[in-house]
Amino acid sequence: MGRRPAGTVVNVRQLYHTIRGVQDLAATERESTVSRSLRRRCWLWRRGFLSRSDAVYDLDESTYRDYVSDYQRYVRSKRINGTWSVALSNKLLFHRVMQPFDAHRMAVYGMLRDGTYHPIDDRVDGPAAGSAARHELADGGPALEAVSGTISGTESDRTEGRRERDAPHTTRNAAQRVVERLEAEERLVLKWVRGGGGNNVLLCTRTEDGYRVNGDQYAEVEFRSLVSNLDEYLVCEYVEQGPFGAALYPETPNTLRIITMYDEAAGEPFIAAAIHRIGTSDSAPLDNFTQGGLSAAIDPDSGTLSAGAQPPVDGEVEWHSRHPDTGVPIDGAQVPGWHRIRERLLEIAAGCSFVPYVGWDVIVTDEDGSFTVIEANSYPGLKSIQVHGPLLADDRVRRFYERHGVR
Incomplete structure (x- = not known):
């Protein structure tokens, strides 16, 4: 029997992902709360857009071609990173990919x-020492050499003397280990190893009379039951945002979403778009735009914010020059240490050039531009980006999408 042509496998894989993408697109349209006439919906569908996008974008015959459509995002942009998309969609693998950039x-x-705790990088010296090591790396100290190599199986050799495993525990019971960690740190993030968009993320806090998970109170027995039933969830540190993000809205972590693209002709990555996501009372405990958070565009040169856009329930986008809950100015505010953040993130993107299309989620941790990457996305959502204007109006961005078959 002859060998199956390699192209057959690729075509089958692409067909599968195309079908799945169209199914996701249809499901999203069915769940939409935005009402449009049948005639308008047909106009949108023929051009690849959902009704929800019509409430966010400025779509007409003269403008729609400048936007990345929902079809292009759900179906075609998923192919850009190819098999390496798993390096971002699997959060544990992404943690390993980020090993050379441990400071961030x-x-x-x-x-x-299955109710069992599997250690990954638990430390004897705890979060304070880990934080100190990351600052040493960020400042170019001795530990920088320990993680400057490529990803390999020599992690323990490069980080010897700076990181250690926890001493053996008497139990690997998942609930007990999470409770012990919360006793030490008071806050943790539990996140499913797969998936994005803020789904399946649990923000856990130790309180005087139990635990709080995403704002809901749990008695200890209830919390232990919740943790025991989690499968393939990562136990992560809660990254404290710096004064700037906390002042905007202290009830949620407020992240930067920065999209990088790798320009193969120039041999370098570039920033295609950047926004500051800001939580509100509608989106808490997270800052997600689709759940009612704000999106403020970041000027790529200065780091200055625009007014914050808030998605409509049904109607038009609301724009806020000040935060609707805290009253803190947004329009004209400046991301602290933006130039350092921009240049360092481009260095990280260059080190991950085998993944040419990335949506980075970043928490700024101080006023000097120190930051932590908490997640990365292989086909990032674009409504919070294109609410500020169409991506394809930028020639370099358009060429990138064309080169990868999205356009």
């Missing part, structure tokens, strides 16, 4: 599977 990755203490 959060700690992942362990994984929960």
Whole structure:
């Protein structure tokens, strides 16, 4: 029997992902709360857009071609990173990919599977020492050489003397280990190893009379039951945002979403778009735009913010020059240490050039531009980006999408 042509496997894989993408597109349209006439919906569908996009973008015959459509995002942009998309969609693998940039990755203490705790980078010296090591790396100290190599199996050799495993525990019971960690740190993030968009993320806090998870109160027995039933969840440090983000809205972590693209002709990555996501009382405990958070565009040269856009429930986008809950100015505010953040993130993107299309989620941790990458996305959502204007109006961005078959 002859060998199957290699192209057959590729075509089958692409067909599968195309079908899945169209299914996701249809499901999203069915769930939409935005009402449009049948005639308008047909106009949108023929051009690849969902009704929800019509409430966010300025779509007409003269403008729609400048926007990345929902079809292009759900179906075609998923192909850009190819098999390496798993390096971002699997959060544990991404944690390993970020190993050379340890100054900018959060700690992942362990994984929960079937009620069992599996250590990943639990430390004897605890979060304070880990934080100190990351600052040493960010400042170019001696530990920088320990993680400047490429990803390999020599992590313990490069980080010897700076990181250690926890001493052996008497139990690997998932609930017990999470409770112990919360006793030490008071806050943790539990996140599913797969998936994005803020889904399946649990922000856990130790309180005087139990635990709080995403704002809901749990007695200890309820919390232990919750943790025991989690499967393939990572136990991660809670990254404290700096004064700037906390002042905007202290009830949520407020992240930067920065999209980088790798320009093969120039042999370098570039920033295609950047926004500051800011939580509100509608989106808490997270800052997600689709759940009612704000999106403020970041000027790529100065780091200055625009007014914050808030998605409509049904109607038009609302624009806020000040935060609707805290009253803190947004329009004209400046991301602290933006130039340092921009240049360092481009260095990281260059080190991950085998993944040419990345949506980075970043928490700024001080006023000097120190930051932690908490997640990365292989086909990032674009409504919070294109609410500020169409991506394809930028020639370099358009060429990137054309080169990768999205346009």
